[in-house]
Amino acid sequence: MSEPPRYPGYDVLAKRDTPSWNAKTREVIEQRLATPNVPRFFSAEEWAIADALCRRILPQTDDGDPVSLVALLDAKLLADHGDGFREASMPYMRDAWRLGLVAIDGEAKARHDGRDFAVLTDRERDALLRSMQAGEVSGKRWSGLDAKAFFARRILVDVPALYYAHPNAWNEIGFGGPASPRGYLRLGGDRLDPWEAVEAEPGQERAAERENHHVV
């Protein structure tokens, strides 16, 4: 994203050894950060489609250290960590994803002279996704899966959550992050505890960064 950081220098991970993190949190986040960047649930083809999909749902094109969302998605489906329910017209999460990815790729091939979804341009992929969201996509290749429902209640439910479960995202939005045993003393939005993210006023980015680098 080309916007200047709102919370320059703020790093939730820098608070790992402060009272803001407990042992269980460290264990959980370490595991998430160490997610192997290889398919274990998806096939190689599914991985490629899912990767191309995640890169448009949650673009990190200008980011220095992008998160591999496809790896997190693969891990989530491997562990089958979802909401558990299915809507009457949809299969359960894992089956829905496999069917949906194949169908998206089929849709891409049909629209773009046999080209895979993974090699389409950003604009072409966005256009395809937008027509899914608008309910303009259907057909036999969807195997009874409702494309609009798949987009709204599988893709949008599962993928953005992967990014916003990552410390990169927390830093970006200035979220206080893990908070146990230490919670918050000053509850006002305009009164910051020293372990919170300082928002950069326009022209004051350096000062905010200095404060954010000071971890207590």
Next chain:
Amino acid sequence: MSSDPNLEPRATGGRAPDVFRKGGWVPMREYRESEAVDFAIVGTGAGGGTLAALLAEQGFSVVAFDAGGYFRPMEDFASDETAQNQLYWTDKRVLDGPNPIKMGGNNSGKAVGGSTVHYAMVSLRFRPEWFKSRTTLGYGADWPISWEEMWHYYGIAERQINISGPLTYPWGPKRPRYPYRAHELNTAGKLLAKGCEAIGIGWTETPLATLSAPHAGPEGKSPPCAYRGFCRFGCTTNAKRSALTVWIPRALAAGAEVRDLAMVGRIEMGSAGRATGVQYHRDGGWHFQRAKNVVVAGYAVETPRLLLNSATGVHADGLANGSGLVGKNLMTQTNAAVWGRMDEPVRWYKGPPSLALTEHWNYDDNKEFHGGYCWMGQGPLPNEWVSVQTGARGLWGEDLRRAMLDYNHMIGVKMVGEMLPNEANRVTLADDLDQYGLRVARITYAWGENDKALVNHSLEQMSASIHAIGAKDMFRQGDDTCHLGGTARMGSDPRTSVVDADCRSWDIPNLWVCDGSVFPTVGGVNPSLTIQAIAIRTADRIGKLAAAGEL
């Protein structure tokens, strides 16, 4: 190396986890499966946990089962939304109907302590007239319990749970002082208050089941709330007053047994038209516990599911279903919201999400629809917030990332709205099987015209409220829902209800239901306090019935 509470039962070998001491244990009495205990309770949440404690304290032998794990909050809970999905019921379910209800963290827990382990601790009393909705307000159904009686049990519940609340409550008949003082408002709470004042309605500090001062009881010591904001993801502080920190420790101390990771799959019936015990899955196999009484407390989906799954030749439509109403009249509550952006920073992640609320529209009858609603402040953490952005606004891509940057300036007000009972809204059995080989629940739901009118009214009111204090770029979230009820409704007539006022089923004298399923109407407030009050009353009534030889 401590075991994984999701994989290995912890309440075994004569001991159960002491949630107040890291690595600590309390002794636990164990009962033989072959000897009938007085009460087998299925579910250890707001209904089952409370009842287990109060029955054990009266000297009854109690075994309480929970499909969920026995968590140690101080050690097992991470400050992480995703990891804490472990607290929710994520087993298979099928959602059906024109308006399928979203299940999960907003209404379905899976843990010893039930949904109270993840609830937002909002502890409100029903408006008195709601106990006679049909007679006094012209809709829904009457409860077979008077509001005066419920007021008495609310008082007991508030004292025992140790609610932290305001010194004067703006609505309803006078109530005793809450045991602890209300919490400090964060900016989100103060903005709700300003918004209410701006449109001329009252507001209050929310009575919350989390401590505003330290607490020391016979079962252990708890610090006060540390305002970490992860309330709905498990309270590591133990300031939250859940069944896990309040009732279960008392149950254990009084001689009850808790069996965690124990999924009850079937209630067995004997030839005398009485239940004989429960089949449950634990440690990789099925077992049978004999019981003189069975209490079902699995909340509004799992309770009817179990009763239906326990069908026999004689009870072909499921147990206690002479009225045909088991699973029917499912109600959820609407949970619409209005969100906006403030110029000033709000940082709603600090503290419990709903520190302030208004119940104005529960008590003002100047409306063109039945029922009421309250609304309260919000403090969604990043994952929950992104699901609002994608769900209500359909945002994704660069647009979504950019919108999320305003996280610390957002404000939201969210209502809890009464929905009317309708027999077509129901829990039935799907053909899908879960991991135990049991048929899963199919949850079928449709909104009625009254429900839609109520939500529309609330959206207008909430919009006006935050608009009046300068919220910009406002948007609405109209279709969310939350708590459940109604599927084993209580009444005074066996033809139109499943259980009587004592939560005893009409058809099977030793089969009881003690959870939100018994609500004939669902009201416009969060149900947890009412469920606990009903459980306290039921325990009282069981004591009296036993003394009179009527069990």
Next chain:
Amino acid sequence: MAGTRERLREMPRPVPEMPTAAVTAARRLNRAAGIIAASVLIDSAMEHYRGNFHNKAMWTPLVTSSLSIAVSIHGVSDKRHGAHPVRDLVYAAAGLVGAIGTGFHVYNVTKKVGGFSWQNIFYSAPLGAPAAMSLSGLMGFLAERVRDSEPEEEPELFGLPAGRVVAATTAVSLLGTAAEAGLLHFRGAFHNPAMLLPITMPPVAAALLGAAAAGDAAKARKGSRLWMAATAAMGVAGVAFHAYGVSRGMGGWRNWRQNAFAGPPLPAPPSFTGLALAGLAALALLKEHARE
């Protein structure tokens, strides 16, 4: 004793070899003022740090209480008769700043949504806290007035025997301080029985001082002196209780950046100690007055 006084009268001023009762009482009152000022310094520093010193004026009580401590130390070691102009000035400033601070705090409370409500009285700027600054100034003022007499004279304030005035003033101060402690302990729902101490012991001390102020100065006040000592000890014990209270927060002392500020204020209880010492000074002055 009469012979001693005869000898004292013959000696030149200003330093008598035996300290007069007036000077002894004055030094006690300087000590009381200093202890209260120390409590105010640390308390206002902590609380205003919690408020991020968002208003520059929040530095003021740190300055005036520091100066009050300094002049009080000076006064405690000063065995001379006569008010000291610098001490008087600092104590007057402390009294004034306390009054202005109260105004700031009242504004802070009333401007919040809900105005003068329990929520804001509990959680916004504590209404009674700046008054402690004024109390230290008041004790210092009394110290200087008591000292401001001839060695052979009996000290008087506003035409009344000093002992009566100091006793009455201290009694009222004890009641006010007990009310502030009571308010915050009420906020804490009296979750620990020890929280009843500062709303029971100081009012009894106040009643005893009130009786002494109004009644027969010749009456032996051994019980009252013991109760003052007990109340002084209560102020010290309060710090230990509050330290325990901080440890009861999530994460205990390791999480001091939250708990030392969210939990019960460590520097607050010694204000009772200061007032109890002032009470002892009052009782000694009354005993002296009775002998006259």
